[in-house]
Amino acid sequence: MLIDTHCHLDAAEFDPDRAQVAEQACRAGVGAIVIPAIAHSNFSVVRDLAHRIPGGTYALGIHPLFVRQSGDADLDRLRDAVQAALPDPRFVAIGEIGLDFFVAEIASGPQRERQEHFYQAQLKLAAEFGLPVLLHVRRSQDVLLKYLRRIDVAGGIAHAFNGSRQQADQFVQRGFALGMGGEMTYERSRNIRRLATGLDLSALVLETDAPDIPPAWLPRDCRRNAPAELPRMAQVLAELRGVTVDEVAAATSENARRVLPRLAAALSLA
Numbered sequence: 001m002l003i004d005t006h007c008h009l010d011a012a013e014f015d016p017d018r019a020q021v022a023e024q025a026c027r028a029g030v031g032a033i034v035i036p037a038i039a040h041s042n043f044s045v046v047r048d049l050a051h052r053i054p055g056g057t058y059a060l061g062i063h064p065l066f067v068r069q070s071g072d073a074d075l076d077r078l079r080d081a082v083q084a085a086l087p088d089p090r091f092v093a094i095g096e097i098g099l100d101f102f103v104a105e106i107a108s109g110p111q112r113e114r115q116e117h118f119y120q121a122q123l124k125l126a127a128e129f130g131l132p133v134l135l136h137v138r139r140s141q142d143v144l145l146k147y148l149r150r151i152d153v154a155g156g157i158a159h160a161f162n163g164s165r166q167q168a169d170q171f172v173q174r175g176f177a178l179g180m181g182g183e184m185t186y187e188r189s190r191n192i193r194r195l196a197t198g199l200d201l202s203a204l205v206l207e208t209d210a211p212d213i214p215p216a217w218l219p220r221d222c223r224r225n226a227p228a229e230l231p232r233m234a235q236v237l238a239e240l241r242g243v244t245v246d247e248v249a250a251a252t253s254e255n256a257r258r259v260l261p262r263l264a265a266a267l268s269l270a
Contacts, residue, residue: 003034
């Protein structure tokens with residue numbers, strides 16, 4: 001069984017055929033899909049979707065790119081939503097949260113300060129409830145780690161990780177796995193491929209970030225990524241490491257269950 005640890009199945013790109021996309025993933029051997037929220041407006045959307053699809057699970061959080069249109073009251077709404085979701089076995093993490101220093105207009109000044117304010121507040125919420133976090137990491141590894149040294153959270157996943165080996169080791173030491181997906185399938189992605197081969201397999205999980213980060217084999221006129229692409233991504237990781245795809249599937253799925261402990265209860269519902 002494979003686990004897609006990061007998939008925005010609620011995105012508008014899937015409006016025409018969302019049920020079919022989920023069914024195709026299930027037929028392809030994807031046994032669980034984690035659907036992270038991005039803002040207060042889709043907390044209930046990801047929850048309801050996770051309950052409608054086979055192996056569906058969800059996370060609740062405010063994405064750094066959506067901090068600009070979020071007020072501090074949304075942090076209170078997040079807390080209320082998390083408390084309400086705790087009895088739900090399909091609820092697995094706080095996310096997607098983090099910092100984005102790639103987008104120039106929010107990488108400095110008041111917008112960066114606001115990103116950090118929301119990130120810190122959501123880390124504290126995760127620590128309070130003993131929940132792992134799904135981290136958005138774009139040119140922000142060191143600052144993310146700075147806050148993780150201050151606020152002790154229960155690990156989680158550094159999504160779409162593309163930092164240095166030293167930074168990767170620091171995340172792993174803090175109980176995080178690193179998300180590997182579509183970008184790993186490109187030969188030009190040398191740093192990600194070095195991490196995919198150099199780190200212990202216990203440090204890696206698989207993800208699609210669908211509909212984003214399409215893999216190398218999708219034609220240019222059809223660039224919507226989907227969770228059914230995950231088995232081929234697993235094959236790429238297996239080839240890079242010189243192991244079987246079954247070994248990759250077993251290890252990455254076990255890693256996902258380790259860093260997202262509530263996944264086990266969700267999978268028992270299948």
